[in-house]
Amino acid sequence: xxxxxxxxxxxxxxxxxxxxxxxxxxxxxxxxxxxxxxxxxxxxxxxxxxxxxxxxxxxxxxxxxxxxxxxxxxxxxxxxxxxxxxxxxxxxxxxxxxxxxxxxxxxxxxxxxxxxxxxxxxxxxxxxxxxxxxxxxxxxxxxxxxxxxxxxxxxxxxxxxxxxxxxxxxxxxxxxxxxxxxxxxxxxxxxxxxxxxxxxxxxxxxxxxxxxxxxxxxxxxxxxxxxxxxxxxxxxxxxxxxxxxxxxxxxxxxxxxxxxxxxxxxxxxxxxxxxxxxxxxxxxxxxxxxxxxxxxxxxxxxxxxxxxxxxxxxxxxxxxxxxxxxxxxxxxxxxxxxxxxxxxxxxxxxxxxxxxxxxxxxxxxxxxxxx
Numbered sequence: 001x002x003x004x005x006x007x008x009x010x011x012x013x014x015x016x017x018x019x020x021x022x023x024x025x026x027x028x029x030x031x032x033x034x035x036x037x038x039x040x041x042x043x044x045x046x047x048x049x050x051x052x053x054x055x056x057x058x059x060x061x062x063x064x065x066x067x068x069x070x071x072x073x074x075x076x077x078x079x080x081x082x083x084x085x086x087x088x089x090x091x092x093x094x095x096x097x098x099x100x101x102x103x104x105x106x107x108x109x110x111x112x113x114x115x116x117x118x119x120x121x122x123x124x125x126x127x128x129x130x131x132x133x134x135x136x137x138x139x140x141x142x143x144x145x146x147x148x149x150x151x152x153x154x155x156x157x158x159x160x161x162x163x164x165x166x167x168x169x170x171x172x173x174x175x176x177x178x179x180x181x182x183x184x185x186x187x188x189x190x191x192x193x194x195x196x197x198x199x200x201x202x203x204x205x206x207x208x209x210x211x212x213x214x215x216x217x218x219x220x221x222x223x224x225x226x227x228x229x230x231x232x233x234x235x236x237x238x239x240x241x242x243x244x245x246x247x248x249x250x251x252x253x254x255x256x257x258x259x260x261x262x263x264x265x266x267x268x269x270x271x272x273x274x275x276x277x278x279x280x281x282x283x284x285x286x287x288x289x290x291x292x293x294x295x296x297x298x299x300x301x302x303x304x305x306x307x308x309x310x311x312x313x314x315x316x317x318x319x320x321x322x323x324x325x326x327x328x329x330x331x332x333x334x335x336x337x338x339x340x341x342x343x344x345x346x347x348x349x350x351x352x353x354x355x356x357x358x359x360x361x362x363x364x365x366x367x368x369x370x371x
Contacts, residue, residue: 107207110241140232141273143281146195155238192227231272
């Protein structure tokens with residue numbers, strides 16, 4: 001006996017059994033199953049997409065991830081997200097740190113390379129009547145600006161080179177401050193001349209922390225050992241190996257401990273000599289004078305006669321309000337007058353109540369307040 005297949009050509013339903021599901025209701029015939037509820041056009045229902053296929057959800061999650069990354073970066077920055085080094089390594093804007101000669105200071109680049117020596121301090125002598133907003137400046141080649149001991153370098157240059165070569169990260173940071181390639185650091189240091197300051201001097205000091213240089217304004221006490229470039233500008237502080245640069249043109253109060261004899265009116269800034277200095281005329285602690293060749297460590301020092309004007313004359317510069325003028329005299333007196341805005345910073349902390357001796361003649365409202 002033969003069995004004919006269903007006329008529709010399709011099975012009449014799933015096989016029986018526990019996995020077959022509910023049986024189809026009788027349809028009164030072998031025709032196709034009825035349309036699903038809602039009947040629209042016979043399209044099958046759209047399959048359910050996974051959560052990551054939803055654009056709004058992806059955008060929300062991505063935004064949350066980005067916010068978390070930003071917060072993590074801010075709160076894990078070495079400077080705490082403020083742009084200033086923490087732990088007191090950088091003074092607040094407008095502050096100037098007083099640094100005694102032997103004080104290592106914050107965030108030193110290296111151990112001290114300063115040698116046993118001393119320079120007799122001197123007070124700057126104004127070249128003429130001071131004006132308001134007075135800023136003292138002296139040329140880097142002025143005889144007597146620097147001192148030391150004949151045949152004794154105030155700084156061990158070779159030890160400084162060794163310290164930096166043994167710490168490549170510090171050498172790179174040092175080079176970045178001085179604007180040179182790291183491979184040029186040894187030659188650069190050997191080109192500098194070891195001297196000692198004879199006047200309290202305002203500079204921009206650079207420490208080292210968390211793999212990068214920090215920066216702060218500082219007044220270095222007379223007697224501080226430094227390395228100066230061919231124009232007589234301090235470039236390295238030997239007590240800490242820190243690179244130095246000219247001071248910023250900003251007002252500010254002084255912080256730190258004042259040393260005996262400190263007066264804001266006696267602080268000077270060093271401006272580059274108008275020509276490269278081949279020979280620095282320096283003074284010993286006993287008052288004897290000697291010459292030191294540029295880049296020499298003291299081996300070729302020789303006695304010399306006292307200069308006609310052994311104490312550097314200084315000028316007053318007004319950072320605002322006056323037309324500029326050219327230096328009134330040339331080396332060796334280092335006397336100059338200038339009033340170009342930003343050319344020299346205002347004095348770092350006029351000490352209210354101290355006798356300035358009429359040397360600055362400045363209005364304290366335009367000078368940095370005392371600490």
